[in-house]
Amino acid sequence: MGRVIKFCAISTNGDLGYALKAFSRLPHPDTFIYNTVFRGYLQLQLPKECISLYLQMLHASVTPNKFTFSPVIKACTFDNAGELGQQVHAQILKFGYRSDGFSQNSLIHMYVSFKRLEEARRVFDMMPQRDDVSWTILISGYCQSGFVDDACKLFNLMPEKNPASWNAMIAAYVQSDSFHEAFLLFDKMRRSSRFKLDKFIAASMLSACTGLGALKQGEWIHDNIKKSGIEVDPKLATTIIDMYCKCGSLEMAVKTFNELPTKGISTWNCMIGGYAMHGKGEEAVKLFEKMENESMIPPDYVTFVNLLTACAHSGLVQEGRRYFRHMVEVHNISPGMEHYGCMVDLFGRAGLLNEAMKLVNEMPMDPDVSVMGALAGACKIHGNIELGEKIGKKVIELDPHNSGRYVLLANIYATANKWEDVANVRKLMNNRGVKKSRGFSLIETDGAVSEFIAGGRSHPGSEEIYAKVKEMLACIRSIGYVPKAESVVHDITEEEEIEKALFYHSEKLAIAFGLLKTKAGETLRITKNLRVCKDCHEASKLISKFFDREIIVRDRSRFHCFKHGVCSCNDYW
Structure with a gap:
């Protein structure tokens, strides 16, 4: 029995x-x-x-x-x-x-x-x-609860590390945005006798490469996935494509996507999103149509978020309107907050502020901070100070601890030369203990990632880098560069002070370092955590022209590919 x-x-x-x-x-x-x-x-x-x-x-x-x-x-x-x-x-x-x-x-x-x-x-x-299981479970537990330091101490005591424990620690560093630490641990793992790349470690490290914009490291991992015979399931395929998209290699993302024998919904969404962040709205639309016509996978909520984002970043107003209706009428997907945010962004960037406001007022739910923030940003771009002030104050009410909200309102006031109001916004920030997010830029050279902050001199080669910045800006002055004072929200009237505030932004330092460390003709790839300012955008265009370099900058929301004096965004960002 x-x-x-x-x-x-x-x-x-x-x-x-x-x-x-x-x-x-x-x-x-x-x-x-x-x-x-x-x-x-x-x-x-x-x-x-x-x-x-x-x-x-x-x-x-x-x-x-x-x-x-x-x-x-x-x-x-x-x-x-x-x-x-x-x-x-x-x-x-x-x-x-x-x-x-x-x-x-x-x-x-x-x-x-x-x-x-x-x-x-x-x-x-x-x-x-x-046994290995005992150590790995507890290390993973610390990591999942956010106690990365405790996990690290325990990991260091582990007599024999196994792949699961290595991956738990690497994944914890990636999830906490400690990408440099993830790379250091991965390098240590590679030197260990028990090193064997598996799909979990590969996925974690690809995410670290994505966070740092480390394309060369990402390519190395992708090559080793192929050499090791690791099964590329839809989840890993999506991670690879996402890495290429966010490290600025759209061609390799497309190549990887096209070579996949089968594609899951996340893979389609990732590629459409990749086109969106690179400002390739028409390509995103074509890929969506291919998904609808040739694949057996129906689009979902995320698909339309990415598609509408692509329309917003490329000024495809009519297409955006059509797909916003298409989502409901054909696929029975009710628009969510993200979809409304995309449409408000689309109308706002195109200067259709009345249509954007109308949509906000017709939303079936209260607009969140991302929707209102998109509207406030549009007001700044198109100089609608009265509406921008009203919306900007509302955005701060919705998100009082986010420094970016205060900076946006201060910029709206600065555009109108309302310096007393700029000072009041800063005073409000100080009273609430809100610190401005530190801007930084990353650049990968010779397989290593260097980080720069505005005006920072911690880099060992800072003296040479600052000399290169001066040379670089002198060169582009000869072909028309004029510092854009509106990129500084201070009440600065002296030209010398304006230049001092602008010249040493983090992306300019990263570009100078890239020019020093790479060969003529090599592409510079830079990752920035904040939005590129107008002055750096204009300077990057002219640097690409004068030095005959392609400069790819990934900022907070999209890519800018500077080449021969123009940007892929067509100054539409």
Whole structure:
């Protein structure tokens, strides 16, 4: 009977219902039979039934063995039964299984799942022997709860690191935007004797490359994915394409996309989004039409967010209107906040402020800060100071701790030379303790990423870099460069002070460093965490012309490809 129950309970061709009938006819089922049915319940994700059977087992005075506790603890974890899990923990100690690795690892996992890291650490510390699983579960628990430093300390104590523990730490650094730390750890991993690239580590490191704009490193990882024979599932494929898109290599993103034998919805969405951020609105529309006509995958909510973003970044007003209707009429997708935000951005960038306001007033939900922020930005671009002031104040009310909201309103006032109002905005920031986000730019040269901040001199080559900036700006003055004072929100009237405030923005330092460290004709790829200002945008165009370089700058929302004195955005950003 035991074999019949085992087959029916846990075999892929079994029948748990029949196993339970057979179980109910046994006068005195033993521990093995109970354990088998526990596993059957878990396979069908029936944790409550598993827990109930465990209680029945205890009432029947059947003694658990070391194979009993692991499935019961998992059932408590799945059912979020914390108190019962603690009772099972006590019974493990009572029945003398303190040294059983399976039970102890299951307990650590349970406490980690309940975010009770102190209890998890206590179990870990009391284990007489720990295996790779013990270490990895606890390290992952610290990482998932945001305690990256604690995870790192534990990781450093681990006698033999395994791929799962390496990936847990690397992923934690990536999720906390500590990309440099992720690279340092990855390099350390590569030097270890047990290094083997798998799809999880590859995905984490590709995300780190995306965060830093480290194209060369991303290409190396992609090449090693191919050499290692790692299966490129839709999730990994999307990560690869996203890396190429966000590191400025749209050609490689398209090539990778086209070579995929099968494409999931996330892959299509990623490629459409890639075209959007590169200002390739028409290509995004063509790809969407191909998705509709040739693939068996229907577009979803995210597809239309990316498509409408592409229309907004390329000034495709009619197309945006059409696809906003198409989403509802053809695909029965109700517009969400993100879709309304895209349409407000589309109308606002095109100067259709009345139409943007009309849409905001007709929204079925209260507009959030992203929608209102898009409208305020449009008011600044098109000089509607009265409406911009009203919307800008509303945006600050909605997001009072975001420095960018205050800077936007200050810029609106500065455009109208309302310097007293600029000062009042800054005073409000100071009173609320809101600090302006530090702008920085990253550039990859020789496989290493360098970071620059405006006016910063921490780089070991800063003296040479600043000399190059002066040379660079002197050169472009000869072909028409004039500093744009509106890019500085201070009340500065002296030309010398204006230039001082503008010349050492982080992207100018990064470009100068790139010119110093690369060969003639090489493309410079720069990642900036904030929006490119007008002065740096104009300077970058002229630098690309004078030095005959292609300069690709990824800012907070899109790409700018500067070449022969023009930008791919057509000054529409």
